[in-house]
Amino acid sequence: MDTIISITSAFTSVALAAAVIVGFVFVNATALGYIERKLCGRFQRRIGPMEVGWHGILQMPVDGIKLIAKQLIVPSHVAGPLFYVAPVLAFAPAALPFLVMPFAPRIQVLAMEAGLVFVLAVISFNTFAVFLAGWSSNNNYSMIGALRAVAQNISYEIPILLSLLTVVFLTGSFNLSRIVQVQESLWFVLRHPGAILAFLVFFIAAIAETNRAPFDLPEAESELTAGFHTEYSGIAFGMFMIAEYTYLFVNCCLATAVFFGGWWGPTLPFGQYSSCIWFFIKAYTLVFIVIWCRWTFPRVRFDQLMNLSWKYLIPIALGNLLLTALCTKL
Amino acid sequence: MKRYIIELVQGGASLLAGLGVTLRALVAQPVTVPYPRKKLPMQPGFRGHPMLVRNPATGAFTCIACGTCMQRCPSRCIDITAARTESGTKYPARFQLDFTRCSLCGICVEVCPVSGLAFSRSFAMPHRTREACKYDLVTRGEEGT
Ligand code: SF4
Numbered sequence A: 001m002d003t004i005i006s007i008t009s010a011f012t013s014v015a016l017a018a019a020v021i022v023g024f025v026f027v028n029a030t031a032l033g034y035i036e037r038k039l040c041g042r043f044q045r046r047i048g049p050m051e052v053g054w055h056g057i058l059q060m061p062v063d064g065i066k067l068i069a070k071q072l073i074v075p076s077h078v079a080g081p082l083f084y085v086a087p088v089l090a091f092a093p094a095a096l097p098f099l100v101m102p103f104a105p106r107i108q109v110l111a112m113e114a115g116l117v118f119v120l121a122v123i124s125f126n127t128f129a130v131f132l133a134g135w136s137s138n139n140n141y142s143m144i145g146a147l148r149a150v151a152q153n154i155s156y157e158i159p160i161l162l163s164l165l166t167v168v169f170l171t172g173s174f175n176l177s178r179i180v181q182v183q184e185s186l187w188f189v190l191r192h193p194g195a196i197l198a199f200l201v202f203f204i205a206a207i208a209e210t211n212r213a214p215f216d217l218p219e220a221e222s223e224l225t226a227g228f229h230t231e232y233s234g235i236a237f238g239m240f241m242i243a244e245y246t247y248l249f250v251n252c253c254l255a256t257a258v259f260f261g262g263w264w265g266p267t268l269p270f271g272q273y274s275s276c277i278w279f280f281i282k283a284y285t286l287v288f289i290v291i292w293c294r295w296t297f298p299r300v301r302f303d304q305l306m307n308l309s310w311k312y313l314i315p316i317a318l319g320n321l322l323l324t325a326l327c328t329k330l
Numbered sequence B: 001m002k003r004y005i006i007e008l009v010q011g012g013a014s015l016l017a018g019l020g021v022t023l024r025a026l027v028a029q030p031v032t033v034p035y036p037r038k039k040l041p042m043q044p045g046f047r048g049h050p051m052l053v054r055n056p057a058t059g060a061f062t063c064i065a066c067g068t069c070m071q072r073c074p075s076r077c078i079d080i081t082a083a084r085t086e087s088g089t090k091y092p093a094r095f096q097l098d099f100t101r102c103s104l105c106g107i108c109v110e111v112c113p114v115s116g117l118a119f120s121r122s123f124a125m126p127h128r129t130r131e132a133c134k135y136d137l138v139t140r141g142e143e144g145t
């Protein structure tokens, strides 16, 4: 009897967590879409969406309904089931990193020992979905976009890993909540010069990894129509968009947890739960910076993209890692 | 190695300068307005379709139907039917402007001996048919557009 109760209670908590996380993914993507459009407008001295709801606040939900209601146009030349699987593959794993994200001391679904590795593994899964989308679309633009995505992700995974390893060397743990706990007195980015450099490398590489401007070559509109998602319409396209915004937020959460002290901030009542506010403030500030960069810098050329990773980020991250390792040993 | 570091520093500085530019744009007032609800003042140099000018004292058109504009229009889009008042002065009974062909070159406005033509300020002139784009400036002028 006891086992049945414990199994059902475990099941309920898992189901609850899944519902909350999936709900959060949708709300987050909608909110980020609105914020991005509004900010983009202001960066270009426009006013952005204004028509639907107060200051256009309902624009994104309405757009979402439009996408869902729209007909899914499937070109006759696409590669059957793979074409349908790709958007689901992009969208479905996007929620997984939130399972191990330590939002507050008590708000973490799974305190996994290898949490950091898990997040990185899930993030790189997106490349697979993008490649599948480009391949199955059977279209030159999509294919080139997909190939670019793969090349880009391979080159930028390395600096991401190297820069995160710097912090792992400092803490000696892959467990995200442990990494946050260590930063109680001071955030890593303030404490250690190596961590500042690691953060910069991580931040640039993370923008490239999520395929956002100035590194949005897989979907470069001016050259490739829409790149890997050229053939997708309706909600299939929407799924790619939700995935993009979710991965963007996941990367910012990761940076918050690893470099910016996660939930640490001035003490709040019910700090075990409410300190997640600090986490979200930090994460959304980073999201703002990413959006700011997107609307400031023009898209890089492909050779520049490769140069940036192989000539600058990787050597810098590697040198930084070696120096930090030396410092911690001495 | 030296070049590498110089490139890195200069590149970083230019990136920061770029971020500064957009940040200033972010906090500045937007320059666009939500069009149908709010409108910006029209620029003084704007060229709408040519229209007939009225004498502010009498309220009548100053045009004397001399036909100079009709002759000089490079697109041949003006067609005037002249008439005479009882006192013998000529006036345009019909002044047709085929706006589908008008290039807004302004020659008609310049050559008029009595400054009888000017550019209007109207820009939103959607029409469903080609015929609707042929304006009779006499009646149009009376409508005040
Ligand atoms: S503006 Fe030029 S084209 Fe238009 S009616 Fe006058 S002379 Fe003809």
Ligand code: SF4
Binding pocket: B062, B063, B064, B065, B066, B067, B068, B069, B070, B080, B111, B112, B113, B114, B115, B116, B117
């Ligand atoms: S508008 Fe001027 S140029 Fe044209 S017919 Fe009248 S008076 Fe002559």
